[in-house]
Amino acid sequence: MRFWLMKSEPSTYNIDTLSQAPKQTDHWEGVRNYQARNFMRDDMKKGDHAFFYHSNCETPGIVGKMEIVRESTPDFSALDPESPYYDPKSTEQNPRWFMVSVRFLEKFTHPIALHTLKNYSALHQMILLKPGNRLSVMPVTPAEWQFILNLSKE
DNA sequence: GCCAACGTTGGC
DNA sequence: GCCAACGTTGGC
Numbered sequence: 001m002r003f004w005l006m007k008s009e010p011s012t013y014n015i016d017t018l019s020q021a022p023k024q025t026d027h028w029e030g031v032r033n034y035q036a037r038n039f040m041r042d043d044m045k046k047g048d049h050a051f052f053y054h055s056n057c058e059t060p061g062i063v064g065k066m067e068i069v070r071e072s073t074p075d076f077s078a079l080d081p082e083s084p085y086y087d088p089k090s091t092e093q094n095p096r097w098f099m100v101s102v103r104f105l106e107k108f109t110h111p112i113a114l115h116t117l118k119n120y121s122a123l124h125q126m127i128l129l130k131p132g133n134r135l136s137v138m139p140v141t142p143a144e145w146q147f148i149l150n151l152s153k154e
Numbered sequence: 155g156c157c158a159a160c161g162t163t164g165g166c
Numbered sequence: 167g168c169c170a171a172c173g174t175t176g177g178c
Contacts, residue, residue, distance in 0.1 A: 009164085032162095033173075056164045114165080132171045134163050 002043065003145040004050035005062070005128055006102075007136040015052045015064045015107050024104035025069055029077045030085040032097060036137035041072040041098040043139070050102065051140065051148065053128070054111075061113035062148060070101035108152040122147050 006028060008014065018026055031037055048068040054060055074095035077085040090096035117123050127138040140148075 007164090035173095060165070134172060136163085 002045065002048045003140040003142060004039070004044065004048060004068075005053050005138050005140050006050050006066075007053045007055040009056045010054045011057065014054060015104070018052070018066065018102065019104040019107060021104070025101055027075075027099050028102055029075050029099045031075070031099065031136055032085065032087065033134075033136060036135050037098055039137045039139065040100050044068050044071060044100050046071055049105070049145070051145075055136075059111075059113050061111050061116070062108070062152075063111040064107040065105045065149075066102040067105050068100050069103045072098040072100050075099040110152050110154060112148060112151050116151070117148070120147070120151075 018024065028040070031040060046068055050066050050068065051062045052064045052066055053062050074092075075085070075090075075097035077083040077099075078087040078090035078095065078097045079092060080086055085097075087096060114128075117126070118129060123129065123144055126140070126144055127133055127135060
């Protein structure tokens with residue numbers, strides 16, 4: 001099983017939105033970055049786990065975890081002219097963007113703020129913490145995953 | 155294939 | 167809301 005971190009702006013979609021969705025499952029639509037897309041399309045497998053990260057908000061950080069329940073399929077929002085994620089260069093025959101489906105697993109009683117993550121040398125290598133990083137989907141190592149899970153239980 | 159201009163991300 | 171860092175676009 002592999003581990004991931006996926007960002008969302010909570011004003012658009014947050015961990016409560018997911019936990020209140022039917023079957024606590026939803027599409028992770030709207031990723032429009034090639035590297036992030038490639039992770040979802042090529043490397044994410046059913047059964048993988050992912051942290052839910054709130055970005056661009058008062059306290060950015062990891063707020064919970066989820067499970068990948070469906071591997072990548074074309075992101076239909078790219079085909080919808082009404083969608084903010086519309087991309088005229090993506091077509092049904094030749095889709096440019098992909099998404100996975102995720103299921104809510106847990107909302108942390110102690111979310112871990114970005115500024116807290118930065119305090120631990122065990123996490124210094126996290127892609128999330130690399131200067132200038134803007135990836136919205138990225139891998140997390142098993143050691144990082146376990147370390148962060150432990151923090152969430154303190 | 156270079157690279158300037160532009161748009162986006164996301165912390166602060 | 168600012169703005170630095172980065173990715174993408176498109177003219178040449």
